[in-house]
Amino acid sequence: MKVAPNPTAPLLHPGLEEDRDLPLRVVSGKVSLRNRFVEIWQARELVIFLVRKELKVRYKNSVLGFLWSFLNPALVLLVYYVVFKYFLENHIALFAIYLFAGLLPWNLFNNSLLSSAGVLVAQAGIVKKVSFPREILALAQVGTSICYFFFQACIMVCFLIGFSVMPDWKFLPVMLLALLCDVVFAGALAIFLSAVTVYLRDVQHLIEVLLVAGFFSAPIVYMYTTVATKLTRVGFLWVYLLNPLVTIVLAFQRFIYGTVAPRDHPIPIATYGEHWYFAMLSIILLVSVILFLCAMVIFGRVEGNFAEEL
């Protein structure tokens, strides 16, 4: 059992070559932002596993299983469509496509925040027992939302084919840039909210309400042009555009819905040129990146106490 110490074992020179490459890890209150990013990058495969887990677990044990990933957004869309098309009668041509174009980026944002706000609390078991960069839990939620975004995009493609609508390919780069903005902005808020929720459990409930308000603050179910005309008159359009989601939604609508040219209806979407979108989205991206870094710094500050707070 107990092996007696062996005094004849060779005294090897410290710092042998083969040991040089062992990574050094420092546990202390202060970890540089750069190291945090390095750690996250090293754990990128973990993000993939966590996303895969989320996708598998969410509809596990339901009869339709994975099909729900497609069915869920389709049914939600149906409800919105019926309500806004027939109950609240609007006159937007091909309303289903208009609505879906706005819902795509919104759902990505909405799902990311909703699921990541409580993720550290929900995964307390891992947070308290395993060491890994905890931002990953929030990022995995964003990653999951991105996956759902692509599922919904598939449905979108079916819709476009069904209604034989061709997207405005000229605005594809605009849409892709908007998607990037959407992801970075959502990621920044997701990391921040996940950390705050550990200390303030209210945030999880507050965010639900705020997201409902957020939904109506972006031109998803109503026409941008109506709001824009009214606000321009009083000179407050810039306030409306402070919300990054407005521009992101507009960019998606411009790409997907842009070629639908209604004759007898008012044009619901913004008619700005490419340059306007690029300028706006660049600013949003810059702000989002700064927010992301801030969120990482804040997260790093409070991370050390997660295990005891949970």
Added chain:
Amino acid sequence: MRDGDLRQGRGQLRRGALSHLQTAIDVQDVSKRFRLYKEKYTSLKERILHAGHVPHEDFWALSDVEFQVSTGETFGIIGRNGSGKSTLLKCIAGILTPTSGQIVVRGHLAAMLELGAGFQPELSGRDNIYLNASLLGLSRRDIARRFDDIVAFAELEDFIDNQVRFYSSGMYVRLGFAVAVNVEPDVLLIDEVLAVGDERFQEKCLDRIHQFQTEGRTIVVVSHSAGTVRQVCDRVVVLENGKMVTVGPPGEAIRAFRDCLLAGEVPAAIAPEEQDGSGASGPFLQPERRVVITDAVARHSGPPGRDFLAPGDSLRLELSFQVNEPLTDVAFGCEMLGNNGFLVLNCDSAMPEFGQVHDLDPGRYRVEFDFDQLPLLDGTFTINVWIQDAGGGVIHARLEPATTFTIVSSGRATGFVRLPLRIELNSLTQSGSAVSAAG
């Protein structure tokens, strides 16, 4: 980082393993403060109402802990409940960050703080292996390479595609352990998880840990069982109220630990945690207590009041126990260990030289171990006793340590055993006269 710390003596070198005597873990002046809130304000309203003046007490779970663990060493952390040992382990693992000071870890680290932490009950065993190993820092390629080993080690070949929620708790823990040890870390942290699974699986786990030791990996074990620590550790740190009491070889450290227990008025001889912990090797505790050790008293033949023995004194250990259901083939075992866990004697009454096997009806008994004239030299010795079945496969009850005694020799001889030695000088020129001296 103190590179190549050579201050530790050669005694820590492990049997020809690749011990490079490098520092694997350097704990530098680490303190950890917990805020104990009288009331915990986690809602927004309460936070605002009590902004700035939340009543709390500072509690230093660790203060100024500082030690180094060399590569290839098996290092134990022992202490009472609440002494800060788990906090220290969590700090080394990076789960908690120290309030001040820092810890440098060389090499890949895996922590076994809770087996199967992060298992998703909805996922299959296969998915959970990937997820869990990935959490422990393994790349997808490495996991794929070790996947079969993990499954084989956990003995779950037939169930690997079943959802983990249908697993028995034994299977769950086996899978958790299998993943953790197959991560093959340079530094492995273990928090009292040695006693898992059935007997055979425990032996397998311990074998794996021994394999880790021979491979020159660094292991840190947290335990409150002196037995486990003595069996596996090279060096041990004792914590008491977040402060280091001592760092040293297991024998020394365990004595300090026992002193802590005594100072805290925990009756060390029958501290229940020490009865449990020895399940790490050899025969194992039966979960249902058919036999309960109620008391252990050690008496020596020296003058009353003297707290040490002289060489040649006799020692009698009286072990009282209660049998709760009829038992057959009962034998009594004991072992004596020297300062560094060196085994002096291990025997049981079923061995032919004693030839005592008993069938016991329920009731209270006392068994006496008589050591006549202990031929030992200076040192502190520990006696562990247990009640087993004659084959030795089942330990009904075990008390570890049953007693610890110190021998103070009045002579000058050093070493372990006072061998009956006579030294005699004979003159060869003039036959008949001889000079002799006995040692």
